[in-house]
Amino acid sequence: LEHNSIFVSLSFxxxxxxxxxxxxxxxxxxxxxxxxxxxxxITLQQPFKFxxxxxxxxxxxxxxxLTFTEPLSDYIPLLNSGRDIVAPFWTHLDNRRGGTISYRExxxxxxxxxxxxxxxxxxPNITFAATSSFVTTWDSVxxxxxxxxxxxxxxxxxxxxxxxxxxxxxxIAETEQMWLAGYNTLDSVHSFTVPVxxxxxxxSSSNINVNGRRSFHVDGSPNLPTNFLASGDGEIVNPRAExxxxxxxxLQQPFKxxxxxxxxxxxxxxxxxxxxxxxxYVPLVFVQNSL
Numbered sequence: 001l002e003h004n005s006i007f008v009s010l011s012f013x014x015x016x017x018x019x020x021x022x023x024x025x026x027x028x029x030x031x032x033x034x035x036x037x038x039x040x041x042i043t044l045q046q047p048f049k050f051x052x053x054x055x056x057x058x059x060x061x062x063x064x065x066l067t068f069t070e071p072l073s074d075y076i077p078l079l080n081s082g083r084d085i086v087a088p089f090w091t092h093l094d095n096r097r098g099g100t101i102s103y104r105e106x107x108x109x110x111x112x113x114x115x116x117x118x119x120x121x122x123x124p125n126i127t128f129a130a131t132s133s134f135v136t137t138w139d140s141v142x143x144x145x146x147x148x149x150x151x152x153x154x155x156x157x158x159x160x161x162x163x164x165x166x167x168x169x170x171x172i173a174e175t176e177q178m179w180l181a182g183y184n185t186l187d188s189v190h191s192f193t194v195p196v197x198x199x200x201x202x203x204s205s206s207n208i209n210v211n212g213r214r215s216f217h218v219d220g221s222p223n224l225p226t227n228f229l230a231s232g233d234g235e236i237v238n239p240r241a242e243x244x245x246x247x248x249x250x251l252q253q254p255f256k257x258x259x260x261x262x263x264x265x266x267x268x269x270x271x272x273x274x275x276x277x278x279x280x281y282v283p284l285v286f287v288q289n290s291l
Contacts, residue, residue, distance in 0.1 A: 018151065018168065018169075018170035018171075018212070020168045020210065020211075020212050020213045021137070021153050021168045021170065022106075022111060022114065022115075022133070022135050022153065022155060022168075023111075024102055024104075024135060024137040024139065024153065025100070025102055025137070025139065027104075028102035028103060028104045028135075028137075029102065029103055029104065030100055030101060030102045030103075031060055031061075031062055031095065031101040031102075031103075033095050033096045034062065034095075034096070035062075035094055035096060035144070036062060036063060036073035036074075036075060037061075037062045037073070037095075038059050038060065038061045038062060038071035038072065038073065039059055039060040039061075039071070039103065040059075041057045041058075041059060042057055042058050042059065042060065042103065042105075043056065043057050044056055044057060044058060044105060044132070044134065045105055045107065045132060046105075046107075046131055046132030046158050046159070046160075047158075048068075048134070048156050048158050048163055049158065049161075049162075049163045049218075049219040049220070050068070050084050050086075050163060050185070050218055050219070050220075051084075051185045051189070051190045051218060051219070051220035052219075052220040053084060053185075053186070055068040055069075055084070058134070058156075059071040059072070060101065060103050060136050061073070062093055062094075062095055062101055062141075063075040063090060063091065063092060063093050064087060064088060064089040064090045064091055064093055064138065064150075064152075064179075065085055065086065065087035065088070065090045066085070066086045066087075066136065066154065067083055067084070067085050068083075068084050068085075069083065069084070070083075072085070075090075075091065075092035075093075075144070076092075076178055077090040077091065077178055077179060077180035079180065079182055079183070079184035079188075079191055079193065080184060080188050080191070081184070082186060083184075083186055084184070084185055084186050085183065085184050086154060086156075086165060086183045087180060087181060087182055087183060087184075088138075088152050088153070088154040088167045088169075088181060089138070089150055089152050089169075089172065089179065089181050089199075089202065090179060090180045090181065091143065091150070091175065091177050091178065091179035091180075091199075092143065092144035092145070092177050092178075093138065093141045093142070093143060093144065093150065094141070094142055094143070094144040095141050095142075097142045098140065098141070098142050098149070099138065099139055099140040099141030099142060099149060100137075100138075100139045100140075100141070101136070101137070101138050101139075101141060102136070102137050102139070103134070103135065103136040103137070104134075104135055105132060105133070105134045105135075106132075106133045106134075106135055107131065107132055107133070111133050111135075112129075112130045112131065112132075112133060115130045115133050115155065115157045115166065116128065116129050116130045116157075118157075118166060118215070119157060119164050119215070122208045122215045123164070123215075123217060126162065126217070128159065128162050128164075129159060130157050130158065130159055131158065131159040131160070132156075132157075132158050132159070133155055133156070133157055133158075134155065134156040134158075135153065135154075135155050136153065136154050136155075137151075137152075137153040138150060138151060138152050138153070139151055140171075143173070143175050143177055144177070145175070145176070145177055147173065147174075147175060147176075148173025148174065148175060149171065149173055150171070150172050150173065150199075151169075151170035151171045151172070152167065152168065152169045152170060152172065152202070153166075153167070153168040153170075154166070154167050154168075155167075155168070158219075161219070161221070162217075162219050162221070163217075163218050163219040164215060164216065164217055164218060164219075165183070165214075165215065165216045165218055166213065166214075166215050167181070167213065167214045167215070167216075168212060168213050169202040169203040169212045169213070170203065170212070171203065172199045172200050172202050172203050173199070173200065174198060174199060174200055175199055179199055180193060181193070181194040181196075181202060182194055183216070183218070190218075190220070192216070194214065236249075238267060244268075245266050245267065245268040246266055246267040246268075247266075248264045248265075248266060249264055249265050249266065249267065250263060250264050251263055251264060251265065
């Protein structure tokens with residue numbers, strides 16, 4: 001009997017994911033292999049609130065940063081550049097020589113539960129449940145000057161009211177290139193630079209006691225106690241005046257207060273909420289006359 005043997009060669013590629021990373025690489029979109037390249041505008045299903053400004057889109061830029069209004073090719077790091085920017089590792093990277101820069105917006109239950117649990121751990125005084133997770137990963141992308149690669153990931157975690165950033169660092173090789181990690185706002189009112197002296201330290205340092213991970217609360221709202229409703233998003237504020245008060249505020253639904261119905265209120269700086277009059281604080285002074 002003759003036996004015909006068929007040999008099939010199978011090739012498997014295994015991606016070693018650092019322990020603190022969210023899964024990546026499976027069916028994600030990738031940026032073009034271009035020096036100083038960027039993705040096209042990426043529409044966000046869940047707008048990302050960044051210190052009071054809502055962004056409906058983002059750009060993934062090859063040189064280690066994300067912007068919101070336009071792509072950015074700059075490889076020399078300068079946070080104070082007149083734009084909202086998140087820069088997990090801003091330096092001159094070259095994905096033409098290897099590595100992959102991939103991204104996705106993930107609303108799967110499994111990933112949302114992971115990021116919600118992380119935010120709850122790092123910010124225990126904030127009640128939060130994620131509805132979107134935008135994940136961008138630079139996987140083993142070489143430095144333009146050679147001499148090593150960088151692996152890192154940034155995650156925009158958000159819901160309607162709250163926004164957070166998770167930054168995960170894997171292998172970050174030493175480099176003589178200029179580099180920077182942090183974020184900045186359009187007006188530079190909110191700006192942060194990760195305080196390390198060498199690039200490899202990013203993988204072993206943290207602001208949340210988890211080596212290789214950093215997290216930031218970036219929507220701009222205060223860290224209210226857990227029993228507070230979210231505030232600050234498009235609300236009217238009182239004038240900055242000593243003993244001041246709001247204008248009369250007309251209520252869509254009249255408020256019944258122990259038998260009386262009110263159609264308007266005033267919010268006073270120094271007094272509780274009032275229904276009829278704006279009241280200003282006038283201290284009482286008692287003078288003792290001496291005979």
